[in-house]
Amino acid sequence: MASSSSTKACFQCGDSNSTQFRNGWRLRSGHFAQLCNRCGSLYEEGRFCETFHSKDEGWRVCESCGKMVHCGCIVSFLAYMLLDLGGVICMQCSRMNFILARKRGLSSEPQMGNGETQGDAARRIQIDPQYRPRITNLELQQLGQKIKSVVIPLFEKLLSASDADHKLARLVIPKKCAEAFFPEITSPHGCPVKIQDTEGNEWGLHFCYWINNGSKMYVLEGLKDYISSRQWQAGDIVTFYRIEPEKKLMIGLRKTCAGSTLVLRAV
Incomplete structure (x- = not known):
């Protein structure tokens, strides 16, 4: 049988x-x-x-x-x-974001000078909580003094393995963040965009989108030299800011360090 x-x-x-x-x-x-x-x-x-x-x-x-x-x-x-x-x-990104939130201790958001929390602007344009910027008042004050301008945090993103891939040399921008804070683009070809880093250097990049199943996926391209020089790694956190009154985009990086400590590093 x-x-x-x-x-x-x-x-x-x-x-x-x-x-x-x-x-x-x-x-x-x-x-x-x-x-x-x-x-x-x-x-x-x-x-x-x-x-x-x-x-x-x-x-x-x-x-x-x-x-x-x-x-x-x-x-x-x-x-x-x-x-x-x-x-x-x-699920991989979801788990990484959950771990990151646990590391932060889900602490309350610091207050800005006008009495609003740093996430208020993100909430007004309905950015998902995982992309709301988290930076202390001290860090923000030091950054503003360094570049001698008013700095407004816009959003942050935990770098995935593909974001940190030097060969791909591009960063996927969350859709709602892209449409809220980046230049409006009407074709997939996109447009050139200049972004300042927190050292005052200006980078010429390219902002565009790909069409997938009728939906737009926004991408910041031309990052090869920038990523290599800053040694991006999966798990690091990229934060985008707006410089006032120039309304210029600025980018910063939080390195994931030993001991589960997140430290702001100028980029």
């Missing part, structure tokens, strides 16, 4: 010759889809949808790292989260 394992077949490819099967996603019956070694490995590595469903509909862009996420099937149901104000974020 044949054993039960000899009659089992992979839920995806139908292979019944695998010597070991792995649990995949949960089915409506409550059981898990049984996958052969190959399909099971692809599922566990997060490459299942791009292998088998690459031409299907339902692909969306992670608002944080720009990674493509397949939101069109049950396989990827636990691979992303819906943001309160629209869009999706992949």
Whole structure:
């Protein structure tokens, strides 16, 4: 009499010759889809949808790292989260943001000179909480004295692995932040943009967007030399500011240091 394992077949490819099967996603019956070694490995590595469903509909862009996420099937149901104000974020970015919030201790936001907290402007334009800038009054005062101008924090972003990739040399800008604080662009070609760093140096970059499933993904390009000289790493935090009264964009970097301490480093 044949054993039960000899009659089992992979839920995806139908292979019944695998010597070991792995649990995949949960089915409506409550059981898990049984996958052969190959399909099971692809599922566990997060490459299942791009292998088998690459031409299907339902692909969306992670608002944080720009990674493509397949939101069109049950396989990827636990691979992303819906943001309160629209869009999706992949689970990897979501976990990194949660860890970052825990490190910060979820402390109350410091007050600006006009009595508003630094996140008030971000809330007024409905920026997701994970992108609201967090910088102490002392740091902000020191920065303003250094560049001899009024500095207004706009938003921040935790760098993903793709953001810190020197070969890609580009930074995905969260959609609502891009549309609120960057120049308005009406075509994917975008426009040149000059951004000052906190040392007073000016960088000529390029701001554009890509169309993906009818949605815009905004990107800041031309960062190769800048990223290399500043040694960006995944997990570091980029903060964008506005210099008044010039209304010029400025960029700063918070390095993730040993001991889970976040320190402002001039860039």
